[in-house]
Amino acid sequence: MSNQYSNEPMLEMYIFETSQLLEQLEQAIIASEKSSSYSQEAINEIFRFMHTIKGSSAMMLFNEISALAHAIEDLFYFLREQKPKTVDYEILSDLVLEGVDFIKVEIEKIKNGDEVNGEAALLIDKIKEFLSLLKTENACVAELKRPEPTKNQQYYIAVEKKSGQLSKSIYKATVFFKEGCEMENIRAYTIIHNLVEFTQELFYIPENISENDESIIWIRENGFQILFKTDKSYEEMHEFFMKTIFLKELILEQLENDDEFEKFRVPKKIIIENSEVKMPKVSAQLSKDNVVKETTTTSNQSMISVNVEKLDKLMDLVGEMVIAEAMVTQNPEIEHLELENFQKAARQLHKITGELQDMVMAIRMVPLSTTFLKMHRIMRDMCKKLGKEVQLEVIGEETEVDKNIIEHISDPLMHLIRNSIDHGIEENEERLEKGKEKAGTVTLEAKNAGSDVLVIIKDDGKGLNKEKILQKAKENGLLEKNENEMTDKEIYALILLPGFSTKESITEFSGRGVGMDVVAKNLAVVGGTVSVESIADRGTTITLKIPLTLAIIDGMNIKVGHSRYTIPIITIKESFRPKEGECFKDPDGNEMIMVRGNCYPILRLHEHYRVHTDIQRFEEGILIMVEQDEKALCLFADELLGQQQVVVKALPNYIKNTKKIRGVAGCTLLGDGSISLILDVGGFSNSYAM
Amino acid sequence: MPKILIVDDTAFMRLSIKTMLENNGFEIVGEADNGKTAIKKYLETQPDVVTMDITMPEMSGIEALSAIRQYDPKAKVVIVSAMGQEDLVKKAIISGAISFIVKPFKEEDIVKTIKQIAEM
Numbered sequence: 001m002s003n004q005y006s007n008e009p010m011l012e013m014y015i016f017e018t019s020q021l022l023e024q025l026e027q028a029i030i031a032s033e034k035s036s037s038y039s040q041e042a043i044n045e046i047f048r049f050m051h052t053i054k055g056s057s058a059m060m061l062f063n064e065i066s067a068l069a070h071a072i073e074d075l076f077y078f079l080r081e082q083k084p085k086t087v088d089y090e091i092l093s094d095l096v097l098e099g100v101d102f103i104k105v106e107i108e109k110i111k112n113g114d115e116v117n118g119e120a121a122l123l124i125d126k127i128k129e130f131l132s133l134l135k136t137e138n139a140c141v142a143e144l145k146r147p148e149p150t151k152n153q154q155y156y157i158a159v160e161k162k163s164g165q166l167s168k169s170i171y172k173a174t175v176f177f178k179e180g181c182e183m184e185n186i187r188a189y190t191i192i193h194n195l196v197e198f199t200q201e202l203f204y205i206p207e208n209i210s211e212n213d214e215s216i217i218w219i220r221e222n223g224f225q226i227l228f229k230t231d232k233s234y235e236e237m238h239e240f241f242m243k244t245i246f247l248k249e250l251i252l253e254q255l256e257n258d259d260e261f262e263k264f265r266v267p268k269k270i271i272i273e274n275s276e277v278k279m280p281k282v283s284a285q286l287s288k289d290n291v292v293k294e295t296t297t298t299s300n301q302s303m304i305s306v307n308v309e310k311l312d313k314l315m316d317l318v319g320e321m322v323i324a325e326a327m328v329t330q331n332p333e334i335e336h337l338e339l340e341n342f343q344k345a346a347r348q349l350h351k352i353t354g355e356l357q358d359m360v361m362a363i364r365m366v367p368l369s370t371t372f373l374k375m376h377r378i379m380r381d382m383c384k385k386l387g388k389e390v391q392l393e394v395i396g397e398e399t400e401v402d403k404n405i406i407e408h409i410s411d412p413l414m415h416l417i418r419n420s421i422d423h424g425i426e427e428n429e430e431r432l433e434k435g436k437e438k439a440g441t442v443t444l445e446a447k448n449a450g451s452d453v454l455v456i457i458k459d460d461g462k463g464l465n466k467e468k469i470l471q472k473a474k475e476n477g478l479l480e481k482n483e484n485e486m487t488d489k490e491i492y493a494l495i496l497l498p499g500f501s502t503k504e505s506i507t508e509f510s511g512r513g514v515g516m517d518v519v520a521k522n523l524a525v526v527g528g529t530v531s532v533e534s535i536a537d538r539g540t541t542i543t544l545k546i547p548l549t550l551a552i553i554d555g556m557n558i559k560v561g562h563s564r565y566t567i568p569i570i571t572i573k574e575s576f577r578p579k580e581g582e583c584f585k586d587p588d589g590n591e592m593i594m595v596r597g598n599c600y601p602i603l604r605l606h607e608h609y610r611v612h613t614d615i616q617r618f619e620e621g622i623l624i625m626v627e628q629d630e631k632a633l634c635l636f637a638d639e640l641l642g643q644q645q646v647v648v649k650a651l652p653n654y655i656k657n658t659k660k661i662r663g664v665a666g667c668t669l670l671g672d673g674s675i676s677l678i679l680d681v682g683g684f685s686n687s688y689a690m
Numbered sequence: 691m692p693k694i695l696i697v698d699d700t701a702f703m704r705l706s707i708k709t710m711l712e713n714n715g716f717e718i719v720g721e722a723d724n725g726k727t728a729i730k731k732y733l734e735t736q737p738d739v740v741t742m743d744i745t746m747p748e749m750s751g752i753e754a755l756s757a758i759r760q761y762d763p764k765a766k767v768v769i770v771s772a773m774g775q776e777d778l779v780k781k782a783i784i785s786g787a788i789s790f791i792v793k794p795f796k797e798e799d800i801v802k803t804i805k806q807i808a809e810m
Contacts, residue, residue: 009709010709048745051772054772055703055794059795066794180799181799182792190789
């Protein structure tokens with residue numbers, strides 16, 4: 001979100017709430033569409049959402065959004081009240097979703113600080129047309145006015161009171177309301193409602209103040225005129241009228257006689273109305289329920305929404321605390337001392353910081369369900385546009401990932417789903433010919449695997465074409481290895497390279513060759529990887545592997561000369577000191593070692609990082625076998641220093657921007673205050689490993 | 691400082707009204723997002739004026755209004771309504787609402803209205 005608006009809590013709240021409502025709206029519409037009917041509940045819900053969006057958008061002066069929401073609200077009001085039988089639900093869904101999309105786009109503009117200049121006029125017209133069509137097709141009895149007008153009331157005559165008639169004063173009041181206060185007729189009604197208690201022979205113009213527009217316009221132009229008799233003095237009546245909310249002007253005259261009342265006193269039309277003034281039945285019912293008593297609390301979990309910035313800060317602080325803890329408990333000054341009590345306290349401290357860390361991580365974890373839900377919409381749109389029938393199966397959406405990661409998964413997922421439907425799933429006829437079910441299935445699955453989360457997109461389409469891929473790679477000069485030596489997996493992985501696409505023509509959705517490598521890049525940002533598997537005519541499976549936690553890892557500290565490095569523990573398979581003569585060189589001059597029948601390349605860290613160390617012979621140092629992405633190698637270092645929980649800090653920008661350092665994932669502070677570089681085993685593996 | 695209770699089912703409206711009123715010398719003593727909570731909060735906080743949204747799920751503004759008026763006949767409740775809800779607003783007036791304001795409104799409108807009502 002643009003920082004520009006971080007000082008505007010109201011705008012942020014508007015964006016947040018409206019975005020949430022839009023998401024819920026979308027779900028409601030898609031669900032209704034699936035079941036080919038809009039339940040009363042769904043109609044009510046959609047009506048309320050649009051009503052709310054209309055109101056808040058108007059308050060924030062986003063008038064196009066408000067007008068659009070209003071049009072849809074009117075449409076659903078009609079559906080709710082008239083319950084028409086003939087409705088084209090497909091068109092209805094399309095219209096509303098179009099509206100949702102418009103508002104989404106405008107909200108994005110608001111978030112980015114761009115001009116909110118979308119015009120909804122065309123769409124509003126379409127919606128209004130649809131509504132008129134509905135009305136004619138369902139032959140509504142009367143023009144549905146909102147709200148329903150109450151009985152036409154011509155005159156009002158108060159119940160005669162017993163007190164003496166002759167001492168009554170006669171008044172004529174003309175009231176003007178402030179511009180823009182709206183519903184002047186109801187404001188007029190309020191005055192009358194308050195007057196009846198102490199007046200007799202009360203008349204007013206205009207008479208039909210319960211009607212809609214006409215009386216409002218009259219009141220705006222001519223003021224609201226009231227003629228009445230009362231015991232009260234002029235001052236008292238003046239005070240009474242001056243209390244009117246949104247009063248602009250009052251003209252109060254005391255009259256000599258009641259001649260002006262004559263024109264209202266037409267005997268035949270006298271209607272004595274008492275019901276208007278009575279307290280409504282609502283209160284009688286409520287007293288039975290006795291709502292004033294303590295009501296039971298709702299069964300909802302109490303949830304609280306927290307600003308993500310605050311969570312990020314909390315994470316940072318916890319990270320700093322872990323480092324600070326290490327600096328205390330592993331301080332060189334106490335390194336060689338035997339401090340039993342201190343150690344006990346240090347262990348307790350460590351336990352608590354560990355729990356705190358876990359808790360903060362857990363707070364930041366968000367289930368993938370919201371992201372997965374969005375995929376339904378994409379499915380629907382794509383199926384419609386391409387004329388294919390595809391079902392989306394979702395498994396494991398309750399799996400949680402860090403909030404940061406969710407944002408980076410959304411786009412890649414969308415692209416992959418699009419690919420599956422566009423490239424993977426065949427047309428209906430073709431599928432039937434192959435003996436498959438007419439409707440294709442795309443399965444979206446999420447599950448935990450160790451310290452990673454796997455997101456798997458599987459389709460039962462026609463699979464990837466190895467020959468075509470190799471062909472295209474050759475054409476674009478993307479083949480690094482001899483094609484005969486490549487495994488299937490490596491061939492499929494070619495599609496992740498930039499500029500790759502075997503599609504003949506570019507559709508609106510795919511074929512431009514910018515998709516898969518962007519997916520891989522997006523994943524790499526959060527430390528994830530993409531792998532592709534496929535079987536011809538059976539389907540394609542794409543697996544995204546994402547690490548659960550980015551920031552705090554278990555690391556093994558190692559020493560190379562005066563430098564310190566940290567290796568993520570999960571990548572370490574084993575460590576050992578080789579015996580003299582165990583290591584050898586391969587035909588190319590690379591150093592290797594055999595371990596239990598397998599050959600592993602050796603990487604001398606002191607050579608790689610050009611660090612001076614006295615330990616040059618293998619038998620004097622230590623070999624650490626590490627593995628990532630099924631590629632393994634052995635790192636040669638001076639010695640192991642010990643295990644530590646380490647907060648991963650990114651390398652400062654001035655380094656990142658100057659040179660990309662392969663094999664370094666970040667840095668961290670050790671207990672003695674020195675800096676340790678965190679090794680990225682994957683970065684080594686790509687160049688050295690088997 | 692007059693004490694105000696804000697009742698509306700959307701957080702956005704509650705925040706808007708709260709911001710506008712707090713900037714103009716009012717004290718917000720409570721917020722509620724439905725009719726039932728509104729009644730509870732009224733009893734707890736004993737505000738001088740209540741702003742009440744008229745369309746809320748669970749228990750409507752009008753029902754809450756009636757309940758509050760029953761408990762405290764002197765309660766001053768201002769209805770916040772959208773355009774086109776004349777019928778509901780009229781019902782609210784009959785049920786004892788002291789006045790109403792229509793969305794979208796400007797800051798000065800609501801401030802003047804609440805001020806006037808608080809002083810009554």
